[in-house]
Amino acid sequence: MTAEKTKRLKINKEWCKGCYICVEFCPANVLEIKDGKINIKNIDACIECSQCELRCPDYAIYLGGKKNEK
Amino acid sequence: MTNTLIENNFRTNRLPHIWCSGCGHGIIMRAITKAVDELGYNKDDVCVVSGIGCSSRAPGYMDFNTFHTLHGRALAYATGVKMAKPELKVIVVTGDGDCAAIGGNHLIHSARRNIDITTIVFNNNIYGMTGGQYSPTTPTGDKGTTAPFGNIDKNFDLCKLVQGAGATYVARSTAYHVNMITQQVKTGLENKGFSFIEAVSICPTYYGRKNKKGDAVSMMNYLKTNAVNVKAADKLPKEKIQGKFLIGEFYKSQEPEYTEEYQKIIDSFQKER
Ligand SMILES: Cc1ncc(C[n+]2csc(CCOP(=O)(O)OP(=O)(O)O)c2C)c(N)n1
Ligand code: SF4
Ligand code: SF4
Numbered sequence: 001m002t003a004e005k006t007k008r009l010k011i012n013k014e015w016c017k018g019c020y021i022c023v024e025f026c027p028a029n030v031l032e033i034k035d036g037k038i039n040i041k042n043i044d045a046c047i048e049c050s051q052c053e054l055r056c057p058d059y060a061i062y063l064g065g066k067k068n069e070k
Numbered sequence: 071m072t073n074t075l076i077e078n079n080f081r082t083n084r085l086p087h088i089w090c091s092g093c094g095h096g097i098i099m100r101a102i103t104k105a106v107d108e109l110g111y112n113k114d115d116v117c118v119v120s121g122i123g124c125s126s127r128a129p130g131y132m133d134f135n136t137f138h139t140l141h142g143r144a145l146a147y148a149t150g151v152k153m154a155k156p157e158l159k160v161i162v163v164t165g166d167g168d169c170a171a172i173g174g175n176h177l178i179h180s181a182r183r184n185i186d187i188t189t190i191v192f193n194n195n196i197y198g199m200t201g202g203q204y205s206p207t208t209p210t211g212d213k214g215t216t217a218p219f220g221n222i223d224k225n226f227d228l229c230k231l232v233q234g235a236g237a238t239y240v241a242r243s244t245a246y247h248v249n250m251i252t253q254q255v256k257t258g259l260e261n262k263g264f265s266f267i268e269a270v271s272i273c274p275t276y277y278g279r280k281n282k283k284g285d286a287v288s289m290m291n292y293l294k295t296n297a298v299n300v301k302a303a304d305k306l307p308k309e310k311i312q313g314k315f316l317i318g319e320f321y322k323s324q325e326p327e328y329t330e331e332y333q334k335i336i337d338s339f340q341k342e343r
Pocket of ligand 3: 194272276
């Protein structure tokens, strides 16, 4: 099992405008900007708090999967 | 590819939206939509009305009945919608220029009538869409393209203005205090009367750049550190709130609502016949 399959964090690079808001407010230092777009640099550290999803102005990062989809 | 809140409540084929990188408007739009979603309203019972401006583009993305009207006139159109179909939940999305400059008169009179409309102003302290002219909420001394040496006007406190004009629910939150926006919009929608929510937004492109406020992240951090909850403000020493601004619920009351009063007049004549 890869880490990606156990964590529900999802990104949509096409909608991302590289504003750094999610990178700044992620409490677990999971995210980075790579070539102007959002990139998950350390999925294992993700605590699924959904701070990134709450604050992304472009709906380009979110927790998917069955529970707590909103 | 997106999640259920966005999938169920947005016209996803229109996304990504036109707003700049780091613009606070997208955060506020999501928070409003989340409020409607959590209240479980039927989408066909909701009508979102806007004027013109970056903020006023929001209804184009929101999957409800939507109405993109004229600059400053959103509340006039919304009044028409509400009078014709009082059963609708009417939401007005507006900007500080849209509602406080050209539309200032509609704003105070809608509040005075206590008509059941929930108005959310995306206050970014500038005219974003037209290139950074100062607005009635640009703080005194701050710059805009039309105030290159600093704005000499005194800025409105929109919440005080609208409360003074007669609104029955008045609150403020910010693009940083996202869950507070959702909570306030829910309360506003459930209030039978004119509800006014000022959501302080950020415009890194014009207000930020003109006033050297840094990037979107610095502007978000500014909101985080300078907003003081009205509940805590009373207990804090004066120095602690110097130069800061208040967020939270400022006013709530129950008063006769305009469309209901209007219906009473119609009913009184129908009884006579
Ligand atoms: C009658 C009329 N006057 C002026 C304009 C030009 N105009 C378009 S948007 C705007 C101001 C927008 O500022 P605001 O409402 O604060 O929204 P923002 O773009 O900052 O979100 C102006 C002056 C217009 N479209 N119509
Ligand atoms: S907050 Fe959204 S738009 Fe901004 S960098 Fe993160 S994913 Fe991209
Ligand atoms: S100009 Fe300002 S308000 Fe308009 S989209 Fe850009 S950042 Fe947002």
